[in-house]
Amino acid sequence: MPLQYEGILAEYESTHRAATVFDTSHMGEFLIEGDHQEIGLDRLVTCSIEDMPLRTCRYGMVLNEQGGIVDDLIVFRLEKAKWFIVVNGTTTDKDAQHFRKYLKNKMAFHNISSELGKLDIQGPLSREILKSFIKNIEKLDYYTFNEFELLGERAIISRTGYTGELGYEIYFPWNKTVQLWEVIFQDRRVKPAGLGARDILRLEMGYSLYGHELNESISPLEAGLSKFVDLKKDFVGREALLKRQAQGVSRKIICFISETRRSPRSEQKIYDTQDVEIGSVTSGTFSPSLKRGLGMGYVNNVGVALGQKILFGDATNKFPAEVTTRPFYKEGSLKT
Amino acid sequence: MEIIEHYLYTKEHEWVNIEDNIATMGITDYAQSALGDITYIEFPDLNSEVEQFEQFVSVESIKAASDIYAPLSGRVIAVNENLESDPEIINKSCYHKGWIAKIEISDPEEKSNLLTPEEYRKFLESMEDKET
Numbered sequence: 467m468p469l470q471y472e473g474i475l476a477e478y479e480s481t482h483r484a485a486t487v488f489d490t491s492h493m494g495e496f497l498i499e500g501d502h503q504e505i506g507l508d509r510l511v512t513c514s515i516e517d518m519p520l521r522t523c524r525y526g527m528v529l530n531e532q533g534g535i536v537d538d539l540i541v542f543r544l545e546k547a548k549w550f551i552v553v554n555g556t557t558t559d560k561d562a563q564h565f566r567k568y569l570k571n572k573m574a575f576h577n578i579s580s581e582l583g584k585l586d587i588q589g590p591l592s593r594e595i596l597k598s599f600i601k602n603i604e605k606l607d608y609y610t611f612n613e614f615e616l617l618g619e620r621a622i623i624s625r626t627g628y629t630g631e632l633g634y635e636i637y638f639p640w641n642k643t644v645q646l647w648e649v650i651f652q653d654r655r656v657k658p659a660g661l662g663a664r665d666i667l668r669l670e671m672g673y674s675l676y677g678h679e680l681n682e683s684i685s686p687l688e689a690g691l692s693k694f695v696d697l698k699k700d701f702v703g704r705e706a707l708l709k710r711q712a713q714g715v716s717r718k719i720i721c722f723i724s725e726t727r728r729s730p731r732s733e734q735k736i737y738d739t740q741d742v743e744i745g746s747v748t749s750g751t752f753s754p755s756l757k758r759g760l761g762m763g764y765v766n767n768v769g770v771a772l773g774q775k776i777l778f779g780d781a782t783n784k785f786p787a788e789v790t791t792r793p794f795y796k797e798g799s800l801k802t
Numbered sequence: 803m804e805i806i807e808h809y810l811y812t813k814e815h816e817w818v819n820i821e822d823n824i825a826t827m828g829i830t831d832y833a834q835s836a837l838g839d840i841t842y843i844e845f846p847d848l849n850s851e852v853e854q855f856e857q858f859v860s861v862e863s864i865k866a867a868s869d870i871y872a873p874l875s876g877r878v879i880a881v882n883e884n885l886e887s888d889p890e891i892i893n894k895s896c897y898h899k900g901w902i903a904k905i906e907i908s909d910p911e912e913k914s915n916l917l918t919p920e921e922y923r924k925f926l927e928s929m930e931d932k933e934t
Binding site for chain 2: 726728729752759
């Protein structure tokens with residue numbers, strides 16, 4: 467995916483007002499066949515999957531034995547004992563090794579990343595646009611999916627995304643994905659969008675990005691993702707999480723909004739109002755909707771409270787901001 | 803890339819329009835295009851003294867932060883306050899409505915350190931050659 471096509475701001479506006487398409491073919495996809503308990507899939511992911519109805523999606527993570535996040539992912543239940551798992555692009559090979567290591571039946575695991583392209587159509591008009599060539603697409607609820615016939619091929623389409631707007635993610639045979647792109651763009655209301663717009667949109671929602679907010683030394687407790695962890699079941703990393711929970715975490719994620727248009731950048735430091743360094747910025751951007759800089763980062767365990775003033779910057783230049791809750795942007799069409 | 807014929811330029815992609823002893827300055831079409839959508843600008847204090855080629859303004863775009871340098875030495879007598887709430891004016895009109903600051907020139911001799919439109923055009927071309 468390029469950084470931009472027409473321009474980051476224009477693509478951002480198009481996603482909020484109409485619809486854009488992101489080429490996310492770099493993402494990884496695994497197909498897993500077998501009973502989730504028997505083959506050990508249930509032990510691999512942090513979210514409960516036992517109770518997932520067919521054709522629903524669920525966000526979760528895979529952890530290492532120390533409770534650190536190997537990756538975040540979305541689980542799709544294709545059939546009672548057939549699963550489709552979507553992981554991050556840069557982590558696909560590492561994830562595949564991790565799955566092979568912990569799955570009891572190696573034959574049940576298929577890394578199908580190279581067979582699939584992926585196009586995300588996001589924005590308030592996305593449903594209307596897809597309706598003109600995909601029958602029954604309007605029946606998909608938030609975080610559900612179905613299989614559709616499209617250009618003579620089988621497509622998996624989920625109502626998911628990374629932008630905070632109504633949207634769909636289309637998994638399609640890679641050698642037909644260009645053709646699908648052309649069909650979607652026959653509707654002149656759709657514009658292509660790149661990584662620049664995607665990063666602003668996801669940050670306005672407070673969505674974590676692997677490699678920034680998440681990595682193998684950070685657990686879901688620190689990352690503020692406990693609600694995607696089912697501690698009642700057994701999973702890889704659970705013991706370590708319980709231990710971290712009992713001891714108390716040493717750092718915690720925060721979301722903060724700049725008091726001006728000055729925007730935080732990853733790698734900058736976070737300070738309290740007495741100029742004492744308390745953490746660092748993991749992601750930052752200018753929010754065109756809020757007309758303020760906004761950021762996410764980790765602070766050491768000093769008990770930073772909502773509404774508290776902090777500073778971001780470096781030793782010579784520090785800028786004021788306020789601790790807030792995610793999402794930053796609350797006007798999206800996500801669940802309409 | 804648009805270049806205005808009666809302005810002077812720097813290798814850091816600032817332009818300057820000199821009228822009597824007042825230099826109005828901003829960033830060039832090349833600079834605004836490279837920066838992308840500009841989201842924030844920080845001005846120097848009014849009446850502060852700046853040295854030629856000294857960093858005196860900061861800008862942030864949706865992609866990155868960047869420094870802007872004074873094309874001539876002198877005293878900052880005005881800044882374009884419209885840019886504080888609408889810095890994207892620079893992207894729309896970098897040579898006119900998007901002017902950044904006015905400097906009362908202290909040393910007219912320094913003009914010889916600036917590029918003519920022809921020299922700046924050649925400088926841009928030489929950069930393109932390096933990139934390709």
